[in-house]
Amino acid sequence: MLVPVGHEGASGVPERFSNPGLPPHVPRSADLDEGAARRAEKQVATLFGVSMVATLIFLVAYFTIDVGTNQFIPGIGLANLSNIVLGLTLAVSLLCIGLGAVHWAKTLMPDTEVAEDRHPQRSSDEARSEAVATLAAGGDASQLARRPLIKYSLGGALGLFALPLVVQLAGGLGPLPKADLSTTFWRKGMRLMRDPGMTPIKASDVTLGSVFHVLPEGIDKSEHVLEEKAKASVILISLEPALIQVPKERAWGHEGIVAYSKICSHVGCPVGLYEQQTHHLLCPCHQSTFDVTKDCEVIFGPAKRPLPQLEITVDAEGYLVAASPFREPVGPSFWERG
Ligand code: FES
Incomplete structure (x- = not known):
């Protein structure tokens, strides 16, 4: 069972779960103001959206920029444009997923300290139902169900992010050898x-x-x-x-x-x-x-x-x-x- 720390006096909370000296919990603006929570939600979704755009640019660049061509790039000099674009877009894509997740956790997810009452190891029915209830509470606390914008944008960002790995596996291992391994330079009549x-x-x-x-x-x-x-x-x-x-x-x-x-x-x-x-x-x-x-x-x-x-x-x-x-x-x- 997860018990919020610092709630001394709550019925049934053992003494050892009392506040060990943490400063009092200060509610965040999103905890108090639904407008602030909605703004945070949009910021998180925007970050996931930027990740999706970066992934799509990666895919377009993968198929349109010639891999073997070096070009002059201001501030860098002669460089392989394909490598630079693919590297940057992948970095932005992953970075925005990470920033979105961190911002989501900091602004909308619960930020109270909790302590878990560790019972002896056993799987009683009561423990199982407590685990299920805890998971359900965690799911509710993440607000995924309440905030479909985050749910769908995160799903889209993570789903699209898998595509570069798939195309790398399918086409990034170089061309097939075709007949190169089974034929040689020899032709009839060559000395x-x-x-x-x-x-x-x-x-x-x-x-x-x-x-x-x-x-x-x-x-x-x-x-x-x-x-x-x-x-x-x-x-x-x-x-x-x-x-x-x-x-x-x-x-x-x-x-x-x-x-x-x-x-x-x-x-x-x-x-x-x-x-x-x-x-x-x-x-x-x-x-x-x-x-x-x-x-x-x-x-x-x-x-x-x-x-x-x-x-x-x-x-x-x-x-x-x-x-x-x-x-x-x-x-x-x-x-x-x-
Ligand atoms: S390469 Fe192994 S025996 Fe010739």
């Missing part, structure tokens, strides 16, 4: 170029047992050269044709010269270590090992699928070229299965 150096490779220059790190022709002119290199890197290996145990591997190569993606199918490290004696390719990150004579199947380590093979041939001048793009996604298995 295989040495990395580094970007010079073409003649099949006749590839001696038995040699290894080349290779990139597609023209990748150095790409707008996103680093991203493209991260997907299109290839390792070229020359084997004795009789060692190749998989017909498809032999067919996709050229006289024992085979090309495989250098991006590990575990989590994407470059598979750059070639053991010439065993014909094994090793990934230095977690030791996945691929057998080049068996179409780069995994013989050790955490990788779950072979390295994708790039089908190659030679052009009219004898240079090695791609016979087609990669026919399966390169890189970690977790994104190629989507």
Whole structure:
């Protein structure tokens, strides 16, 4: 049971709930004057209303201001307008909800000190009904039922404030990768170029047992050269044709010269270590090992699928070229299965 402190003499109030020395309660203007209470109510509603307007501006700005554009803003200099508008509107929105709630509590909610008579822990019917009565009294004291303007404006402000979170989740995580993860720069007819150096490779220059790190022709002119290199890197290996145990591997190569993606199918490290004696390719990150004579199947380590093979041939001048793009996604298995 909540008992207002300082009401000595009220029937049934134990002595220990008497005023411990608090100054006498001074009623506020809103306690005495219904006009003042209505003014306070309007001020609270105005603050919640400003919050709603700020949230709506946030939503409009989110969809209309280009995120990637920096502009000259007086007093600030070159800055990202989108970030500034979104940050300010969110701040104003949240601030006004907070100010409205504080003003509401200070002007309209009860401001008397109360003490609660703590009974031993038990759930008697009497205690339950007291709790319900206390909650109902609290609800009445908040004046939510009596002041629908506050109720609806607060509901609107809090409801709208959830929308920025929803749109951030729906659209703020960046664009979908679409086919970016499943395609590379390689196209049919592109020459295989040495990395580094970007010079073409003649099949006749590839001696038995040699290894080349290779990139597609023209990748150095790409707008996103680093991203493209991260997907299109290839390792070229020359084997004795009789060692190749998989017909498809032999067919996709050229006289024992085979090309495989250098991006590990575990989590994407470059598979750059070639053991010439065993014909094994090793990934230095977690030791996945691929057998080049068996179409780069995994013989050790955490990788779950072979390295994708790039089908190659030679052009009219004898240079090695791609016979087609990669026919399966390169890189970690977790994104190629989507
Ligand atoms: S990234 Fe190659 S084994 Fe883990």
